[in-house]
Every structure is written in structure tokens, then in C-alpha cells.
Amino acid sequence: MVHVLGKKLPDNHLARFALTQFYGVGPKTAHRLCARFQIHDKCKVKDLTPFQITSLASFLSSPATAPPIPRYPLAPPKFLSPAPTVPLSELQAKFRESQEALVKEKAALAEQGTPAKEWNDPLKSLRIESELRNQIRENIAHQRMIGSYVGRRHAMHLPVRGQNTQTNAKTAKKLNRLDRF
Amino acid sequence: MSSSILSAATSGAASCSQRSLVASRLLVHQTRGAAQKAPAVKVAQSIGGVKKGQKDKWERKIGREYTHRQHDIPVFTRMSEDKLKLPKTDKSPAVLPEQFQPMSTSLNLPLFEPKAITRKNVGTAAGFDLTPTNPAKVFGLPKKMFLEFRILSTPCSVIRDVTVETKNKLEKAKDSSSKDSRIVLTGRAGCGKSFLLHQAVQYAKSEGWIVLYIPRAKTLINSTTTYTYDLRTQTYLQPQASYRIVEKLLTVNSDALSTLTLSAPFTLGGDQDKSKLQVFKEGTKLSEVAQACVKDKSYQSACGTLEVLMRELEGQTKFPVLMAIDDFQSLFHDTAYRDPFFRPIKSHHLSLPRLILEYASGKRNFAKGAFLSALTASDTQYAIPLELQDTLELGHRHPVSPYVQRSETLLQYASGLDAKAGGLQNLKVPEKFSVEEAQALFEVWKDDLALTNSRHDETFMAKYVESDGNPRDFVWKGVLASYAPS
CATH class of the missing domain: 4.10.910.10 (Ribosomal protein S13/S18, C-terminal domain)
Known part of the structure; x- marks a missing residue:
């Protein structure tokens, strides 16, 4: 049995369906929420990982102040993944650097008066x-x-x-x- | 006695009418007695599946039935205990009578063996072996085939011209890189592509190949298993699906995998907790690695293990490897998985479809082996995409607008990432059964008592013509639809 923000989510319900228990979350919003936390369509509430549950709870408690979603790179067809000997922390550091560089680039563009288009997160204005x-x-x-x-x-x-x-x-x-x- | 009553009834006199009524009542009564006297054989009544404490209650009930029987017409005999058991508990489940149990009537078909696949044997039905490690049992089957085998008492298929052709292709592929034999089976819906693919899998398995068979590739992309982003491969990993593939690969090919060894050390659970790491030295058997992965029920190590297993299978030359994928066209669609921005994830950004597409495109190859795949033409959700239609030159059912966009990436995967290797080869499965092939199939169903009314040649020809020789229609809309309750 999982309780999120005082709502009981029954174990045997699909996560995508169980989320519609919240007043203000319909099937579409529930689908978006699931996508945000990488919950697949047939995932039941009992199969949610503890991380997914806590992140769901923290997101739903205040959607407006949730941290922005990182834009992870996706492999092009000819991509060769680094060897397993390369530690993951190194890759993460590299990714963080590239993110920071992106932020700077955006700031520079905004200074020039041509701000880059921001993705408007529909879940940011979610009220439940x-x-x-x-x-x-x-x-x-x-x-x-x-x-x-x-x-x-x-x-x-x-x-x-x-x-x-x-x-x-x-x-x-x-x-x-x-x-x- | 009855003749006297008849004469009384037919006398026609008004005064006699009352008497005749009485007589007819008498007739009924007396014939009742006569009918009951005939089957007076009393079989000892067993009390099947009755709880201990309720024995005398049952005996009383049967006693009542017995006295009741002497006055009433229906002659009730209890079914003997060995014929029927009530599903009282989990420990004593219901038992079907023998004739209804699966495999009770076998068809006596020859076994589907490599040596049986010859030109001479075209047009004969052959049954698959049913050992628990048979690829069909472990990897499963495409849905339509599964349904058909559920009705048939012995799973079987007909050896066709194209079966022999495919066998020859696989024989050639045995000694060359899978780069040279990347084949897609194409043809109209129901022409037997999946059956052919399954025959190829069975052939390869009994020839000692290492077989990886995915009968429903759709399940890799329809958002039914877990997915997580991985920064190392820059794709979304599918731990649960990978785990299942490793498990099945191990079950089917355990003999071959236990003779192959790791060429480089491997750490199980690479990016996970350091306490759970398991290091395998160079020279460890691949089966041991796979077993360790299967033991880890958290699925965390499955993606890494599958990757290592595939790398090792690529390098080795001891066994040829067959990768057989059904529903191949579904991998050229957007998946039902969504990324955090709610965009559909492309199939080449999901680890397992990407792995398959890499072998299909020649980016990765087995030193010895083949890549064989079949399209599903009858699936409307995952129809054959334009990219595949163009590269395989399948033609279009309707004229295509020049403004319809093709995905560059998918075109690359379809036409080969390696320019030297070229694109996928198209193997057309004949649209129609030949008469001999259809005959073999008809006989199989006839022997399996699927035909209730007429089993004549006219019926066969009618069904053959009605279905236009299309194998699936011949079975489902022809033979199996012949049942007409009389």
C-alpha cells in the first residue's frame, strides 16, 4: 500500500490509473506524470520503485517549484558508448559541464536580446x-x-x-x- | 398388451373413450416399469471427491435418489470417480478425461529435422519436438501461431519450397559473417512468414546454432516493461526485458554457452552498488555469467550482461548465431514509451530495439551467423513503414504523396549503417500454398478431427479456392470454419 500526499494508491492498480485519484489529475495528466518519472504504461503501484514514489510525492506537493528536467543526450546511430571501465561519475561530470555551458549560452543569447525558446512545461502549472x-x-x-x-x-x-x-x-x-x- | 389398447383406442365408440384414456394411462405406467426394469444393473456407487465428514449425508442423498428412481423416468447413473474429480482444493485439481487432455491424440507426424528439409519432402507436414528447452517453448510464439498450436494436438508445419530455400541460405550463412545474410521475410498477410521464421529457428537449433528468437518484437516497444535512461549508452535501458532475454537465451543455449568463455574480465552490476559487484575473470564460462545475472532478481545487471553476452557471441567462431526477429516492422515505429518531455521515444533510443536494429543494419555482426526477420503485414497499429517499403522495394498499396517525410535515421537503419555491407535482403515468401502443401495441411487438420462434415476432395478444393491459396485463410477461414452444427 502506498500513500502519496494522504491519498491511498491501491497496490494492484496501474500507476497511470491510480494517479487519477488526485483531484485535478485526469488520464492525460497522469500519463504525463508517468512519463516524467519513467513509469511504463503497465506498471502497477506495487512495482513503483521507492525513488519513483518519493519523486512523485515531492513533485505533486509543489509542481511549480519542481527542478527543471535535464535534457540528456540521445545516441545517434553511429554512437559508440564509452567502455565500462570509464566510471559513471566521470560521465555525469561531463554532462553537468555541458549543461552549465548551455545555461551560459542561453544567458548570452538573452543578453543579445534574442532569448532562446524555452520549453513550456505543462505540468508546471498543475494544481491539485x-x-x-x-x-x-x-x-x-x-x-x-x-x-x-x-x-x-x-x-x-x-x-x-x-x-x-x-x-x-x-x-x-x-x-x-x-x-x- | 399394447395391441389390445390400440384396438380399444381405435374403436371410436363414445362409450369407450373413457376406458381408452384409462388404458393409455396404464400404457404409460406400464412402459415406465418396463424401461426401468431393463437397466437394473446396479453399479457400486462411489462417492467421488466428498469430504470425509459428509459421507453419511451423501449416502442418504444417494439412497433418496435410489428410491426416487423407482417412480421416475430418467435413469441417472453417477459418473465414476476416475472420470471426474471436482476441483475441491488446489491439491486435488480438476482432472480432464483422458481424451481431452493435451497431447492425448498425437498425429504421428515425422519430426521436423534438418535432414527432412529436402526438395523431395516439399508438401509434407512435420511436427516440432516438444522438449522443454525447445526455442518455441522458451521464447514463445507469435500470437496467431500460438492460437493455431493450441488447437492442434501436435504443433507442426508444412515443409515448403521456401523452407528449403531458407535452409540453404542458412547453410551458407553458417560459415560467414552475419553481415552477408541479413534477411527480411516479406509477403502478403497470412502467407506464412512467421511460420517460415519459426521453421528457420527450429532448423538452426537442431543444427547446433545459438538461437535468439524474439517472436513478438512489439512487446519491446509497447511500454510494458521498465525503462530507465542510461548516460553511458545514451539510450533508455530496458532492464526487465533484457533480463527475460538473458534468461531465455541461457535456457535454450545452455550447452553452447557453457563451452564459450569470456575474452575479457567483466564486472556484473557495473554502475550499481559497490557491495553487489561481482567480478568474472577472463575465461569464465558464459553460462556462469548468465546464471549470475538470472539470480539477480532486481534486473539491474541484466542490460550489462546481455551486452557482454552479445559481444562474446559476436567474436566467437565456434557456433553460428541466429538472431530471429518477428514483428520486425514494429521497430521502425515510434514507441509507446515517453521521455520526461512527453515525446515518444524513438525505437533506436531504446536499448533492445537498438540492439536488434544494429544487427539488422550491419553495424554489429556475428563472426558466423545470420540475422533473420519477418514482417507482420496484418498489424494495423504497427503497419509496415514507408522507410522499409522503400528500401525493400515492397511497393505501395496506395500511391504515396511526395510530401510524406521519411526519417533519415530509420532509412539508415533499413539500408545499412555500413555502406559496404549494404541493406537488408528481401526474401519473398510465396503468396500461395501449392496444392501439395495445402493438401498436407488439410490432411493434418482432417486427422485432428477438425473437419466435421465432409472430408472429400471437393471440400479441399473449395477451401483452397475460397482462400486463394493463402495459408492462414485456408486454415482459419477454410478448414476451421467448416464446422456447421447439423
């Missing part, structure tokens, strides 16, 4: 659970505060976007209110 609920509540409160039609309709527990109200509108009557959560 109470954070997402707060956001939704704030949005509704904002609408009400500025006195907009949307805000008023929310306050009246009625549909917001011009739907019929003579019949139906059940979901709106149930959910549309100023403090939804």
Missing part, C-alpha cells in the same frame, strides 16, 4: 486537490465581487451560460454556489 479547489472558489468569488452576471448566477444556484432553467438545470442547482467546496 485543495489548491485547485481554492482556485475555483476564488474565481467564483471574483465574479461575484465584480458584480458580473456569472457571479450573480452562481449566487442564485442557476446555470451560468444561458442554459434552460424551466426544466433540468439540476447540476447547476446542486453545484453553483459561491462557496462550492
Whole structure:
């Protein structure tokens, strides 16, 4: 049994599916999360490595402040890998150097006024659970505060976007209110 | 007695009608008694699979049944205990009657042996041997073939013209580098490419080759096993899949691997914990190295071990090596694995597909041996890509737009990374069975009681024509579809 941020992830669920338990994580986001931590499609929760679980937990606790993903090099067809006698630490040091050089290069480009295009990480703006609920509540409160039609309709527990109200509108009557959560 | 009742019933008089009704009732009653008297042989009732404490309960039930039987028509006899066992526990599982047990009816086919693959024997069916270390049992089979063998009482295949041709090619390849024999079996869906590949594997195994057979290459790229990035090889390693390949390679070729030795020292678990390192000196048997890897259930050492095993197999000249890959076209697709940026990982950036592609492209070669692969034409998810269609000159089913992009890298892999070695050779598998070949197959299914109604020549010709001689259609849509409940 694995608990991540207070959510119980059942052992026999696929990891990709179990992640959708978080409010704000759907199948697509769960797939992205799995890709980020190299969790394959058929991986069950019980098969997750401790490293994967801790990194998942630390990422989900604050996605916005997660460290950027390193861009590891990929072997071209004629690549010859270094001999096994070369220690991995040496290779890592070399990679770190190249990363630093890249950072400098980017800084230089930015100074020239032509900043390099940054990859926009969609997971960076991920909000889950109470954070997402707060956001939704704030949005509704904002609408009400500025006195907009949307805000008023929310306050009246009625549909917001011009739907019929003579019949139906059940979901709106149930959910549309100023403090939804 | 019945004739008197009949006469009474047919008299037609109104006054007689009541009497006849009584009589007919009597008839029923009396015939009941007659029917019951006939099978009055009482067999001692055994209490099959009954828990000890419930014996007398059962006896009471049977006693009730016995008294009940004297008044009622159905004559119930219990199945004897040796015929049926209830699946009470794991220790005494259900036992099928003998005639339903696998391998109970064997087809008496000749064995598929190298010496049997001759021009003379074209059009005869031959069964595969079923020892537990047979490559088919260890590496598995392509799905369609697996399903067919599950129905057949003896796994077998028909020796075709192209089988003999392939055998000759492998015989030549035995003494030359695998660079010279990198073959792709092509042909329309269901024409027998996978069967031919499997025949080649069986041939090579019984000729003493070292065999690495991957019947479903799709499983290497469909995101079903673990993957991790490795800075040394700059690819994504597949520890779990590598472990399975090492395990299977060892099981099938344990004899050959135990005669080969390491040419350079090797450290198992290279980049892992220093406490878990295991050093093998030069001259250690390859089987020992593989066994050590199989023992490590964390899969961490599998990728390194597979790499070393392949390097050693490349260098040695004692045994020819056959690498046989089914579903080969799937390796020319984007994989279902995703990198941290959510881009699909290219198959040449995954360790195992890359290993296969390197042998296919001639970048790596066995000193003696061959690379043999088959395309799967019926897979719509992993269709044959343009790069392969172009280099193998397969032709296109529909005209291709000139604006469709080809991947440079995949073209390189298809047409050979080594310019001298050239590209993959195309071996076309004939589209149709010859009549003799189809006949052999028909006879196999007929002997296996797959044909329920007619077993005449007309049926054979009808099925042959209906399927246009296509082997898969001949079996699945012809022979096996002939069952019509009457």
C-alpha cells in the first residue's frame, strides 16, 4: 500500500490509473506524470520503485517549484558508448559541464536580446486537490465581487451560460454556489 | 398388451373413450416399469471427491435418489470417480478425461529435422519436438501461431519450397559473417512468414546454432516493461526485458554457452552498488555469467550482461548465431514509451530495439551467423513503414504523396549503417500454398478431427479456392470454419 500526499494508491492498480485519484489529475495528466518519472504504461503501484514514489510525492506537493528536467543526450546511430571501465561519475561530470555551458549560452543569447525558446512545461502549472479547489472558489468569488452576471448566477444556484432553467438545470442547482467546496 | 389398447383406442365408440384414456394411462405406467426394469444393473456407487465428514449425508442423498428412481423416468447413473474429480482444493485439481487432455491424440507426424528439409519432402507436414528447452517453448510464439498450436494436438508445419530455400541460405550463412545474410521475410498477410521464421529457428537449433528468437518484437516497444535512461549508452535501458532475454537465451543455449568463455574480465552490476559487484575473470564460462545475472532478481545487471553476452557471441567462431526477429516492422515505429518531455521515444533510443536494429543494419555482426526477420503485414497499429517499403522495394498499396517525410535515421537503419555491407535482403515468401502443401495441411487438420462434415476432395478444393491459396485463410477461414452444427 502506498500513500502519496494522504491519498491511498491501491497496490494492484496501474500507476497511470491510480494517479487519477488526485483531484485535478485526469488520464492525460497522469500519463504525463508517468512519463516524467519513467513509469511504463503497465506498471502497477506495487512495482513503483521507492525513488519513483518519493519523486512523485515531492513533485505533486509543489509542481511549480519542481527542478527543471535535464535534457540528456540521445545516441545517434553511429554512437559508440564509452567502455565500462570509464566510471559513471566521470560521465555525469561531463554532462553537468555541458549543461552549465548551455545555461551560459542561453544567458548570452538573452543578453543579445534574442532569448532562446524555452520549453513550456505543462505540468508546471498543475494544481491539485485543495489548491485547485481554492482556485475555483476564488474565481467564483471574483465574479461575484465584480458584480458580473456569472457571479450573480452562481449566487442564485442557476446555470451560468444561458442554459434552460424551466426544466433540468439540476447540476447547476446542486453545484453553483459561491462557496462550492 | 399394447395391441389390445390400440384396438380399444381405435374403436371410436363414445362409450369407450373413457376406458381408452384409462388404458393409455396404464400404457404409460406400464412402459415406465418396463424401461426401468431393463437397466437394473446396479453399479457400486462411489462417492467421488466428498469430504470425509459428509459421507453419511451423501449416502442418504444417494439412497433418496435410489428410491426416487423407482417412480421416475430418467435413469441417472453417477459418473465414476476416475472420470471426474471436482476441483475441491488446489491439491486435488480438476482432472480432464483422458481424451481431452493435451497431447492425448498425437498425429504421428515425422519430426521436423534438418535432414527432412529436402526438395523431395516439399508438401509434407512435420511436427516440432516438444522438449522443454525447445526455442518455441522458451521464447514463445507469435500470437496467431500460438492460437493455431493450441488447437492442434501436435504443433507442426508444412515443409515448403521456401523452407528449403531458407535452409540453404542458412547453410551458407553458417560459415560467414552475419553481415552477408541479413534477411527480411516479406509477403502478403497470412502467407506464412512467421511460420517460415519459426521453421528457420527450429532448423538452426537442431543444427547446433545459438538461437535468439524474439517472436513478438512489439512487446519491446509497447511500454510494458521498465525503462530507465542510461548516460553511458545514451539510450533508455530496458532492464526487465533484457533480463527475460538473458534468461531465455541461457535456457535454450545452455550447452553452447557453457563451452564459450569470456575474452575479457567483466564486472556484473557495473554502475550499481559497490557491495553487489561481482567480478568474472577472463575465461569464465558464459553460462556462469548468465546464471549470475538470472539470480539477480532486481534486473539491474541484466542490460550489462546481455551486452557482454552479445559481444562474446559476436567474436566467437565456434557456433553460428541466429538472431530471429518477428514483428520486425514494429521497430521502425515510434514507441509507446515517453521521455520526461512527453515525446515518444524513438525505437533506436531504446536499448533492445537498438540492439536488434544494429544487427539488422550491419553495424554489429556475428563472426558466423545470420540475422533473420519477418514482417507482420496484418498489424494495423504497427503497419509496415514507408522507410522499409522503400528500401525493400515492397511497393505501395496506395500511391504515396511526395510530401510524406521519411526519417533519415530509420532509412539508415533499413539500408545499412555500413555502406559496404549494404541493406537488408528481401526474401519473398510465396503468396500461395501449392496444392501439395495445402493438401498436407488439410490432411493434418482432417486427422485432428477438425473437419466435421465432409472430408472429400471437393471440400479441399473449395477451401483452397475460397482462400486463394493463402495459408492462414485456408486454415482459419477454410478448414476451421467448416464446422456447421447439423
